[in-house]
Every structure is written in C-alpha cells, then in structure tokens.
Amino acid sequence: MISINDLTFQIGSRALYDEANWHIKPGDRVGLIGANGTGKSTLLKIIVGEYAPSSGSVSMAKDLKIGYLNQDLLSYESHHTILHVAMEAFERQNQLHDEIEELLKKIETDYSEETLYKLSDKQQEFEALDGYNIEYRANEILAGLGFSTADQHRPLNTFSGGWRMRVMLAKILLQTPDILLLDEPTNHMDLPSIKWLETYLGSFEGAIVIVSHDRYFLDKIVRKTVESRKGKLTVYAGNYSFYVEEKGLRGEIQKGEFKNQQAKIKQEERLIERFKAKASKAKMAQSRMKALDKMERVEDVDDDNPTVNFSFKFSKPSGRHVIKVENATKAYPNIEILENADGLIEKGDKIALIGANGKGKSTLLRMIAGAEGFAEGKIETGHNVTTTFFAQHQLESLHLENTILEELQAFAPKHTDTELRGILGCFLFTGDDVFKKIKVLSGGEKSRVALAKSLTTDSNFLILDEPTNHLDIQSVNILIQALQQYDGTFISVSH
Structure with a gap:
C-alpha cells in the first residue's frame, strides 16, 4: 500500500529520520x-507529499485515496454551512448536480436529442455514484460527531476550533479513502464523540494510521504500534498496552546486553593498557584496540517514564474561598451557557470540569480568569489568590526568536537558571535542548514550554484548558505527576 524506504529527513543539521523503513499494508490499523x-x-506530511524527504523514498499506488486530518485544518474558514462544507467531499457528485441543473434549465427551451442524451448520461452517472443519498450520508456522520440538525445549517465560521475540526473529519470520512492518516483526531472532542469515532473506525474497511496521546483510544482502535525514536521506525505487533509490555521486555534484554558489553570493553581496555607498552605484546594490544574500535556498541536503555519532583513556590497561600460565583448568567445567540448559576471553589480543590463540546466549559474558565464578561451576577476572587490561566492561545504568545531558557527567564525572573533548567528537565528539555529556539520546536514541544512557564509562576490557583492537547504520552504522565504534587488549587478541562 505505502512503502517507506531508507527515509532520511533533515531539518538544518538535525536528522529527524535517518534511513527509516516502514511498510503500511491494506487493512493495517497502526x-x-x-x-x-x-x-x-x-512523517504524515511526507507521506501526503507536503514535505519532500532529504533522501530515500515513499512509494504508493497512483490511485490510492488518502484521507488526512491534521491540526492545520483548525484555521480553515468558510461562510458556508457545515453541511455544505462536509458535502464538498463529493466533488464529482456536486459537479454532476450542477451540470444536471443547468441541463434541466436548458431543456425548457432546447428540446434537441443531444441535450436529452447529455442529461440522461449525467443522471445515470449521478445515480451510480449514489448522488441522491449524499446529503443523508453527510447528515448521518455530522450527527454522529455531535451536530444537531439545526447546527448543520449554521455557517462553519460560527463554530469554535474544536467543532470545525470535527467538520473537517466528517468531510474526510465522507470521501471514503483507502487509508486514513489522523493526527490527534480526539483533540477538542468530548467523550460521546470519541466513543462515536471509536465505533466508526472499528467498522472502517481501509487502513488507518493514528497519531494520538490517548492510550485508551489507541488500545481500542489499533492492532499494530510503530514508535518513532532516534530517527528510526520500530514496529510492535499489537496495541499500545502490548507495546508497553513488549518494549519493557526488549529493554530488559538490551540492558543485559549493554551491561555485558560494558564489562567486556573494560576488560579489553585493561588488557590493552597492560600490554601496549611491552614490545612483545604491542602487536596484540594494537589488534585488540582495532577490534574494540570496530565493535558495534549497544546503547543503554533510556527511561521513558521518569519520576519527577517539582518544587512549587508560593509567596503566600490563598484564603479559604478561591472563587465564588453568584447568580451568574452568560449566553451567546442560541446558546445558553449559565443561568443564575452559583458555585464555590475552595482552597486545595482539584476540579475536573466536564461536559459536551459547546456547553461553555472554556467560556466558564475564561470568566473565572476574568478574561470574559457575563450578563448578570458576579464572580469574586478570594483573598491572596494569584491565578495562572493556561489555554491553547498560550502557544501563540511564545516568542519565536527566544531560546527555551530565555523564554522562561523573561517570564520568571525571580527563578535562578538552575531552577529553570530543573523545571525544563522535568519537561524533557535537558542539556543543550534548552538553547533551542522556540521557532524550531514541534507543536507538542511548544505545549511543554508553555506548561513549564505556567508552573514557574508564583500562582496558587491554576486554570487549565485542555492542557494535554499536543502532548505525547510521556509528557502527559509528567503533567499528571506535577499536578499531584501541586499544593495549590486547580480547575481543568480535559477529555
């Protein structure tokens, strides 16, 4: 289906892939x-041809239909209804529909056989392509992704980014591709929509490649796992849970091989050191040195699940009441968010704010943070409460020309470089990584920097809106550890 052969891809002097190989077969769920x-x-962008490899090749059948969902689609704008946007998937059917409409108008005055034959041919092709059912199919998939009948007739640009992404997913699914390439498809989705997507993908007949930080979603969908690591692609013949277990076993074997090889190297080095100065043994020592230089070294096993210790500093603790909501009312046209709502957040609370998409979770967080107003009522911040609000727009506020360390230095001048590097180390930025410029980082790495910034503040109250979006599974584990060690108060929206 798709063959990746000796793929090398470089960004500047850094090789992201170094002679990597992978073969995607029909029906694979990876x-x-x-x-x-x-x-x-x-890698997904290389497969679809958006990026060209530095060397090596990606080959596939010319008529292979690829459905590609990526986070760039969040910025897609349209004044058309979401039903219209989803139905753009049916290019040929839409073209035939327009041509049939023109011919129907034409035969009001032109009764020639040529016009009638053309109309008949177009109608037959339209029927063969199931053209009369395309609106029903679009309705069905949009409904599964959480859109009501009324929603389907609203313009796309009236929806938030997460809902727009669902429309683009619907459009891709309606194209019935041979292979789906899905980059973080569950970002911005609520639980019912994730469940629907699991069911849909379970019955999808083509191949699927999913990039996701949601281990539970991966376990339900995939039958094979491919790890991108140190420029190579390693295949594991099972889902994510199988991968964790199998990688652990491989790691134990590799640790043993590394330990044995290190012992052998030390033994050889002692022999060489002992005999290289003796004329009668110099030749033997030289031979052993050459053999040692040629030895293929076994790498030590990295710890993929580090335990981290955060040292949170508050100059002052908050009072007992952190946030008090009284008779708050908030609404948008056709959407009621709150009506005479009351609520209380107390010191030490760790709150998960849940609810379907479009019900106002992010809006409520912005109201609590003071970033958005409301029609009636009041929201009071308690005594000595200092707040940090993390949302996806934080990524846009990063200074692209700064290094990672400079970004944190500017944001948290009271911290020493040692303290800042310690925090960055917890978020997997070690050694010279801290001197990378923000502009060369991936979306996930930028999220880690933004989260590290949030955790360097003196705040005793954290407001977190989808903090795990774009994070890899290892980084999600680190964030969980950080929040478990956080002594302040927090409220978080997450799927």
Whole structure:
C-alpha cells in the first residue's frame, strides 16, 4: 500500500529520520507514537507529499485515496454551512448536480436529442455514484460527531476550533479513502464523540494510521504500534498496552546486553593498557584496540517514564474561598451557557470540569480568569489568590526568536537558571535542548514550554484548558505527576 524506504529527513543539521523503513499494508490499523519532536506529524506530511524527504523514498499506488486530518485544518474558514462544507467531499457528485441543473434549465427551451442524451448520461452517472443519498450520508456522520440538525445549517465560521475540526473529519470520512492518516483526531472532542469515532473506525474497511496521546483510544482502535525514536521506525505487533509490555521486555534484554558489553570493553581496555607498552605484546594490544574500535556498541536503555519532583513556590497561600460565583448568567445567540448559576471553589480543590463540546466549559474558565464578561451576577476572587490561566492561545504568545531558557527567564525572573533548567528537565528539555529556539520546536514541544512557564509562576490557583492537547504520552504522565504534587488549587478541562 505505502512503502517507506531508507527515509532520511533533515531539518538544518538535525536528522529527524535517518534511513527509516516502514511498510503500511491494506487493512493495517497502526498507532504512530513517540516523544514530541520525533517527527510523527512530519512523517504524515511526507507521506501526503507536503514535505519532500532529504533522501530515500515513499512509494504508493497512483490511485490510492488518502484521507488526512491534521491540526492545520483548525484555521480553515468558510461562510458556508457545515453541511455544505462536509458535502464538498463529493466533488464529482456536486459537479454532476450542477451540470444536471443547468441541463434541466436548458431543456425548457432546447428540446434537441443531444441535450436529452447529455442529461440522461449525467443522471445515470449521478445515480451510480449514489448522488441522491449524499446529503443523508453527510447528515448521518455530522450527527454522529455531535451536530444537531439545526447546527448543520449554521455557517462553519460560527463554530469554535474544536467543532470545525470535527467538520473537517466528517468531510474526510465522507470521501471514503483507502487509508486514513489522523493526527490527534480526539483533540477538542468530548467523550460521546470519541466513543462515536471509536465505533466508526472499528467498522472502517481501509487502513488507518493514528497519531494520538490517548492510550485508551489507541488500545481500542489499533492492532499494530510503530514508535518513532532516534530517527528510526520500530514496529510492535499489537496495541499500545502490548507495546508497553513488549518494549519493557526488549529493554530488559538490551540492558543485559549493554551491561555485558560494558564489562567486556573494560576488560579489553585493561588488557590493552597492560600490554601496549611491552614490545612483545604491542602487536596484540594494537589488534585488540582495532577490534574494540570496530565493535558495534549497544546503547543503554533510556527511561521513558521518569519520576519527577517539582518544587512549587508560593509567596503566600490563598484564603479559604478561591472563587465564588453568584447568580451568574452568560449566553451567546442560541446558546445558553449559565443561568443564575452559583458555585464555590475552595482552597486545595482539584476540579475536573466536564461536559459536551459547546456547553461553555472554556467560556466558564475564561470568566473565572476574568478574561470574559457575563450578563448578570458576579464572580469574586478570594483573598491572596494569584491565578495562572493556561489555554491553547498560550502557544501563540511564545516568542519565536527566544531560546527555551530565555523564554522562561523573561517570564520568571525571580527563578535562578538552575531552577529553570530543573523545571525544563522535568519537561524533557535537558542539556543543550534548552538553547533551542522556540521557532524550531514541534507543536507538542511548544505545549511543554508553555506548561513549564505556567508552573514557574508564583500562582496558587491554576486554570487549565485542555492542557494535554499536543502532548505525547510521556509528557502527559509528567503533567499528571506535577499536578499531584501541586499544593495549590486547580480547575481543568480535559477529555
């Protein structure tokens, strides 16, 4: 189906892939995983031809239909209804529909056989392509993704980014591709929509490649896992849980091989050191040195699930009441968010704010943070409460020309470089990584920087809107550990 052969892809002097190989077969259901910045999204862009490899090849059948969902589609704008946008998937059917309409108008005055034959041919092709059912099919998929009948007749540009992404997913699914390439498809989705997508993909007959940080979603959908790591692609013959277990077993074997090889190297080095100065043994020592230089080294196993310790500093604790909501009312045209709502957030609360998409979770967080107003009532911030609000727009506020360390230095001048590097280390930026410029980072790496910034603040109240979007599974685990160690108060929206 798709063959990736000796693929090398370089960004500047850095090789993201180095002679990597992978063969995607018909019917494969693959989870493409790896740390942020290892090139998962880049690989999908190479497959669809948006990026060209530095060397090597990607080959596939000319008539292969690829459905590609990526985060860039969030910025897609249209004044058309979402039903119209979804039905753009049916290019040939739409073209035939327009031609049939023109011919029907034409035969009001032109009764020639040529016109009638043309109309008949177009109608037959339209019927063969199931053209009379395309609106029903679009309705069905949009409904499954959470859009009511009324919603389907609203313009796309009246929806939030997450809902727009669902419309683009609907459009891709309606194209009935041979293979789906899905880059973080569950970002911005609520639980009912994720369940619907699981069911849909379960019955999808083509091949699927999914990049996702949602291990539970991967376990339900994929039958094979491919890890992008250190420029190579490694295949595991099972879902994510199988991958974790199998990688652990492979790691234990590799640890043993590394330990044995290191012992052998030390033994050889002692012998060489002992005999190289003796004339009678110099030749033997030289031979052993050459053999040692040629030895293929076994790498030590990296810890993919580090335990981290955060040291949160508050100059002052908050009072007992952090946020008090009284009789708050908020609405948009046709959407009621709150009506005479009351609520209380107390010191030490760890709150998960849940609900279907479009019900106002992000709006409520912005109201609590003071970033959005409301029609009636009041929201009071308690004594000594200092707030940090993390949302996806934080990524846009990063200064692209700064290095990672400079970004944190400018944001948290009270912290020493040692403290900042310690925090960055917790988010997997070690050694010279801290001197990378923001502009060369992947979306996931930028999310890690933005989260690290949020956790360097003196705040005793965190407001987190979808903090795991774009994060790899390892980074999600680190964020969980950080929040477990956080002594303040937080409220989070997450799927």
